[in-house]
Amino acid sequence: MTRKRRRLYILVLFLLGLGTATALTLTAFQDNLVFFYSPSDIVAKADVPYERNLRLGGLVEMGSVERVSGSTEIRFRITDLQHTIPVVYSGVLPDLFREGQGVVAQGRLGRDGVFHAHELLAKHDENYMPPDVADALKRAGHPQGEADPGR
Amino acid sequence: MIAEIGHFALLLALAVAGVQAVVPLIGAARGDVPLMQVAQPAAVAQFGFVATAFACLTWAFVVSDFTVAAVVANSHSAKPLLYKITGVWGNHEGSMVLWVLILALFGAAVAVFGRNLPPALRARVLAVQAMIGVAFLAFIAFTSNPFLRVFPPPNDGRDLNPLLQDPGLAFHPPLLYTGYVGFSVVFAFAVAALIEGRVDAAWARWVRPWALAAWAALTLGIALGSWWAYYELGWGGWWFWDPVENASLMPWLIGAALLHSAIVVEKRDALKTWTILLAILAFSLSLVGTFLVRSGVLTSVHAFAVDPARGVFILAILVVTIGGSLALYAVRAPALKTGGLFAPISREGGLVLNNLLLATATATVFLGTLYPLFLDAIGGAKVSVGPPFFNATFVPLMVPLVAAIAVGPMLAWKRGDLPGALARLWAAGVAAAVAVLGTLWLAGGPAGALLGLGLAAWLGVGALVELAERIRLFRIPASDSFRRAVNLPRAAWGMTVAHLGVAVVVAGITASSAWQTERIQLVRPGETVEIAGYTLLFRGTERVNGPNYVARRGIFEVSRDGEPVTTLYPAKRFYPVQGMVTTEAAIHTNLVADLYVVIGDPDSGGTPGGDPRVLLDAPADAAWAARLYYNPLVPWIWIGCVIMVLGGALSLSDRRHRVGAPSRARRPIAQPAMGD
Numbered sequence: 001m002t003r004k005r006r007r008l009y010i011l012v013l014f015l016l017g018l019g020t021a022t023a024l025t026l027t028a029f030q031d032n033l034v035f036f037y038s039p040s041d042i043v044a045k046a047d048v049p050y051e052r053n054l055r056l057g058g059l060v061e062m063g064s065v066e067r068v069s070g071s072t073e074i075r076f077r078i079t080d081l082q083h084t085i086p087v088v089y090s091g092v093l094p095d096l097f098r099e100g101q102g103v104v105a106q107g108r109l110g111r112d113g114v115f116h117a118h119e120l121l122a123k124h125d126e127n128y129m130p131p132d133v134a135d136a137l138k139r140a141g142h143p144q145g146e147a148d149p150g151r
Numbered sequence: 152m153i154a155e156i157g158h159f160a161l162l163l164a165l166a167v168a169g170v171q172a173v174v175p176l177i178g179a180a181r182g183d184v185p186l187m188q189v190a191q192p193a194a195v196a197q198f199g200f201v202a203t204a205f206a207c208l209t210w211a212f213v214v215s216d217f218t219v220a221a222v223v224a225n226s227h228s229a230k231p232l233l234y235k236i237t238g239v240w241g242n243h244e245g246s247m248v249l250w251v252l253i254l255a256l257f258g259a260a261v262a263v264f265g266r267n268l269p270p271a272l273r274a275r276v277l278a279v280q281a282m283i284g285v286a287f288l289a290f291i292a293f294t295s296n297p298f299l300r301v302f303p304p305p306n307d308g309r310d311l312n313p314l315l316q317d318p319g320l321a322f323h324p325p326l327l328y329t330g331y332v333g334f335s336v337v338f339a340f341a342v343a344a345l346i347e348g349r350v351d352a353a354w355a356r357w358v359r360p361w362a363l364a365a366w367a368a369l370t371l372g373i374a375l376g377s378w379w380a381y382y383e384l385g386w387g388g389w390w391f392w393d394p395v396e397n398a399s400l401m402p403w404l405i406g407a408a409l410l411h412s413a414i415v416v417e418k419r420d421a422l423k424t425w426t427i428l429l430a431i432l433a434f435s436l437s438l439v440g441t442f443l444v445r446s447g448v449l450t451s452v453h454a455f456a457v458d459p460a461r462g463v464f465i466l467a468i469l470v471v472t473i474g475g476s477l478a479l480y481a482v483r484a485p486a487l488k489t490g491g492l493f494a495p496i497s498r499e500g501g502l503v504l505n506n507l508l509l510a511t512a513t514a515t516v517f518l519g520t521l522y523p524l525f526l527d528a529i530g531g532a533k534v535s536v537g538p539p540f541f542n543a544t545f546v547p548l549m550v551p552l553v554a555a556i557a558v559g560p561m562l563a564w565k566r567g568d569l570p571g572a573l574a575r576l577w578a579a580g581v582a583a584a585v586a587v588l589g590t591l592w593l594a595g596g597p598a599g600a601l602l603g604l605g606l607a608a609w610l611g612v613g614a615l616v617e618l619a620e621r622i623r624l625f626r627i628p629a630s631d632s633f634r635r636a637v638n639l640p641r642a643a644w645g646m647t648v649a650h651l652g653v654a655v656v657v658a659g660i661t662a663s664s665a666w667q668t669e670r671i672q673l674v675r676p677g678e679t680v681e682i683a684g685y686t687l688l689f690r691g692t693e694r695v696n697g698p699n700y701v702a703r704r705g706i707f708e709v710s711r712d713g714e715p716v717t718t719l720y721p722a723k724r725f726y727p728v729q730g731m732v733t734t735e736a737a738i739h740t741n742l743v744a745d746l747y748v749v750i751g752d753p754d755s756g757g758t759p760g761g762d763p764r765v766l767l768d769a770p771a772d773a774a775w776a777a778r779l780y781y782n783p784l785v786p787w788i789w790i791g792c793v794i795m796v797l798g799g800a801l802s803l804s805d806r807r808h809r810v811g812a813p814s815r816a817r818r819p820i821a822q823p824a825m826g827d
Contacts, residue, residue, distance in 0.1 A: 009495045014507060021511045021544065025518060028543035029536075036533035055535060065758050072671050072751070072776045091671045092385070092751030092778045095723075095732045099758065106537075 034106065039083040042109065049109065056085060056115050057104040065099055078105060078115070085109075089117040096122040154219050157207025158298040161248075164200035164255070165288040167193050171258075171281035175274035179346075187274035191262040194277050197284060198252075198259035205239075205252045208297050212239050218304040221245055221297050227310035227728050229699045237321035238311045243445065243461075244297035246324060250441070251287050253325070253332040257361075258284065261336060268357060275343035276336070283335050286468045294461045310728035313700070319379035327372030327399060331437035333365025334402060337409065338434035341427045342476055345483040350423040355416035358430065360803055362413060365433075366406040367799030373399050374792035385734035385749040387669065387780040389788060392541045397520040398440035401513050405433045408509040411502045419491040419499055419564060424484040425506070431480060435473040436513070442469050443520075497567040501559030508552040515544040553606045553657055556650055557613025561620070575620065579613035594666065603661025611654035618647045645802025652794030659787030668781040673754055675774040683781035685746055686710050687719070691771055692750075700724045702735070703766050705750045705775060709739060721748045721777070725763040732763055742790070744783040751776030 036055045042048060056078055064077040064084075072091055076099075077084045087105055097103060097120060105117035171193035178186025211219045212235050215228045225242040226235055234241075240249040258280040265273050291297065314320075340358045344350045376399070381389040390396060409429040415422040442465045493499040519536045526534060557579055561572035573580075586608035587601045594600065619625070621643060622635040670682050676691035690706035704722035708715065719737035726733070739746040753769035754776070769775075 003492060006492055006495075010503060013495070013503070017507045017511045021515055021548065024544045024547055025515055028540045029522075032537055032540035032543065033534045034537055036535065067754055069754060070673065070774075072673050092734075092749060092776050095385075095734055098762070 036104075038080045039078060039085045040080050042085060043083045050111050051108050053106070053108060055104050055106050056087070056109070056117075057102070058085075060097065060099050060101055060103050062099050078103065085115050086113070087115045087117050089120055094120050094122045098122075153207050153210050154216065154298040154300065157204045157211075158296065160200045160203040160207065161288065161298075162292060164197050164204065164251075165285065165292055167197045167200060168281045168284035168288055171197060172278050172285050174278075176278040179271040179274040179278075182271070184270060187270050190274045190277035190281075193281070194255075194258040194262035197281070198255040201248070201252050201255040201288075204297075205248050208245055208248055209236060209239050211298075212236065212245075215308065217306070217308055218300050218302070219297075220299040220301045223301055223305055223308045225311050226308040227699065228307055229728075230310060230316070231698055233318070233321060234311055234316045237315070240324045241311045241315045244291070244295045244299075246328075247287065247291050247295055247445075248297055249325065250328050250332060251284065251291065253328050254280070254284055254287065254335060257332060257336050261339075265357075272340075272343055272347065272354075275346055276339045279339035279342045280335060283339075283472070286472070290461075290464050290468065294464050307728075310699070310726065313724065313726040313729060313731050313733050314383060316699075316726075317379060317383055319375055319383070323372055323375045323379060325372075326368050326375060330365050330367075330369025330372050330399075330406075331402060331440060333361060333368060334406060334430075334434040334437050336361040337365065337430045338476070341430035342479060344427060345476075345479050348483055348486050350416065350427065350487050352417050352420055355413045355426070356807065359410070359413045359417065362406060362409050362430075362433075363799050363803045366403070366410055367796045367803070369399070369403050369406060370792055370796050370799070373403060374789050374796075378789050381785070382736050382738055383733070385736050385778075387667070387736075387747055387749075387778070387782065389663070389785065392519070392536075392538045394520045394524075395444050397516050397541075398443045401516055401520075402433050402436040402440060404509050404513040404516070405429055405436055408506045408513075409433050411505050415499050415502050419493065421491045421493065421499060422503070422506075423487050424480075427484060427487070428480060429506070429510075431473075431476045435469075435476070436517075438469050438472060442466060491565070493564070494566040496562065496569045498559065498562045498564045500567070501555060501562055504555055505552065505559065508548050508555075512545055512548045512552075515548070516541065519544070550602065550606065553610055553653065556653060557610045557617075560617045560646065560650075561613075576613055576616055578616050579609045582612035583609035597665055600661055600665035603657060603665070607654045607658035607661065610657065611651055614647050614650040614654065618643075640807065641805035642802045642807065645798045645800075645805065647798070648801055649795045649798025652791045652796075652798055655787050655791030655794055657791075659784045659789075659791055662784035663782050663788065666783045670779045672777060672779075673774045674777050676772055680777065680779060682746070682779045683744075684711055685716065685781070687748070687779065689775075689777070692753075692769070692773075692775065694767065695722070697724065699728065700726045701767060703769070704735075705748075705777070707737070707748055709746065719746070719748050721750045723750060723752075723766050725767060727763075730763075732766065740786050742786050744781060745785050747780040747782055749778050751778065 034053055034055055035049070036057060037045075037049075039056070039058055042056070058078040058080040061077040061079040061084055064075075066075050067073070068075065074089050074091075074093060075086065076089075077086050079085075087107075089105070089107075101122060104121040105115060106119040106121070107115055107117035109115050171190055175187050175190035175193075178184070178189065208221070210216075211222050212226055213232070215222065215226060215235070217223050221242055221244045225245075226238045230238070238245075240246040258277060261268075261273070261276055261280065265276070268276070337358055340354070340361070344354055373396075376396070377389045380391065380396075381387075409426065412422050412426045412429055416426050442462075445461070445465055491499075519540050523534050523536055526532060557576060558569070558572055561567075561575060562569070583605040587605040590596075590601050590604050618636075621639060622632045624632045627635075668683050670680060672680055674680060674689040676689055678689050680687045680689070686709070688708040688710070690708060692703050692705050695702045695704055702722045702724040704720045707719040707721070709717050709719055717739050719739055721737040722735040724733045724735055725731075734749050736747055736749045738748075752766060752775070753773040755765065755769045755773040758765065
């Protein structure tokens, strides 16, 4: 085994690994990038991304949260103070889910215009404003978007 | 007064580190021994000063000195003592002091235990270590002074984020930092070797214990963090591919690769430049991790700092450290002589495969973690990369790795015999087949579970087969085998144990992701819920008062086949100081599976979601949303991690790894390989 041969083997192995990883990564990327939208983004969009996995962020509209009595289903609206989107979620709400607070919902937008969330992110800190939400609010001209998102 | 002493000590440490970063380096360049010898006392003094500062800060937290801003923001007089102490590092400023404390501790350890290191190498290692110390001490001094006073002092503090008031999380940061910062020693050794232009077996032997210690601490830190996320966040999962988690996983993966490639340098004098690169990358990724969680780029429970000046400062440290070391590497690495040759099928070849797979896996995690930040920074779309991406890229890379772990140690150095090794692994093959068929018989799939459990059995039994070969079990009388086992180097035991740990982790991950059962349901007092053969009778809820919280907890009587098993009390806690509600999961484990219960909110007409009054004042007969999980083998994930750490500790206790033990005398390195 000469030094050159060994180098060649290592190089081939390396390229093989790199190639596999690149191929896997690119396919996985295509399918698994989850885009973030604010309610205004969705309203403004010409081809609304129905039935695709996406994240919807904004504030939980005051007075909009209600439980469908006798079930674990929760209905509320996400607003960026320009537009609102109704959301349904079934399950246990995160501890920091509150009216008037920032939230990011991951799920699908149904053809009926209702967002079906399978995951709600409102976590870790009550002052926490998801950066995407803060940004969306800022674009909608809301002062809370300017506020310090952390402590 | 105490706070001022602490602040002063911190500044003294900065000054000492400044001297330590420059003088020994000049001494080593000139061959001037007195100048080189400045390094050891400086390293010890630096540690002394940082320890003083840390002690002063801890004192301020323990006595609730509310004239100190960090104490006001993160403590409260009613907080239990344990969390007053852990609150020291539960905030940005204090956590950076802890970071520097561990850095200085490692520096002092090199100074004290590295007596047998060549003086020039030791001087250079300590100087590089001190440069890192200067950067971070300056960061603390100029952007995040932990001893800042407030006037007038408030009557009480704002308390620590209740999520952090938890024993599991109390020790997560020190362990994680020990891992991160431990790689700084390896990094310093790598940079010193590049300056010297010399890497040999002795160098690898000096580096391995530090890499091992750092990696073991990081393993424990990550496991603890994941365990915390499992029982505290109430989502029933243990790993979320959250950027913050990924930030700690990347140095772990590269650290594991480094551990293995250093063996090749030590035994075969090959893979030298690659090992140096891994040493640089392991610490660079630790810094990237620190940057990601400390700069406010990511928002999470870890992101204490949102001051842009801090982010810029850490970014500058990052650019200088990584850029500088990689530039040095580019200039000096080609000068390092390459050593031993080996065939692709050999012990070295196996370790190269390990390195390639681990490095590639790190690259995919890096891409998935930083791509959204990158896209956002250039003004592109806002995206997130979720678990499906990582599952699709990371898992396929781990499959061949786990399969190869059993084979690698069976191969001889230099030139191995793959068919022979596979033939000797017949028992592992049988075990894998039994696992696959057994899984198919009992659970009927899914395919991923068959593969995962098959691999776990293959690796577990494979590791034991390797051990049996070493002690020649069943080939020589049992007493001789026993004697061989006792005399086996601890490092060999360490490897077997660590690989067994990997097998246990793989089994745990596989089973818990394949067969987790979830049930979300509204339960009324007196109703029962069935999950995975267990019956849970909901007895209603009661109010409980804690030291600094009030809670409402549910009472679930668990039975199986009519036999009572236990009573679970999942709770919602309200911390009035921070106005925050937390979920406390109730878990019943028999080490084979976990029964996991959390309660949501009551169906009592109030607005659902986090309103403490609705939670605490719900009528006794209210129905509550409950979420139940049955998680098979999930405890094995953490048990396996502990076994891996145990393997690391065993290996670390090997005499040959005692720091500085071997001299640098030129020994013939190319010993005849086994089986030649």
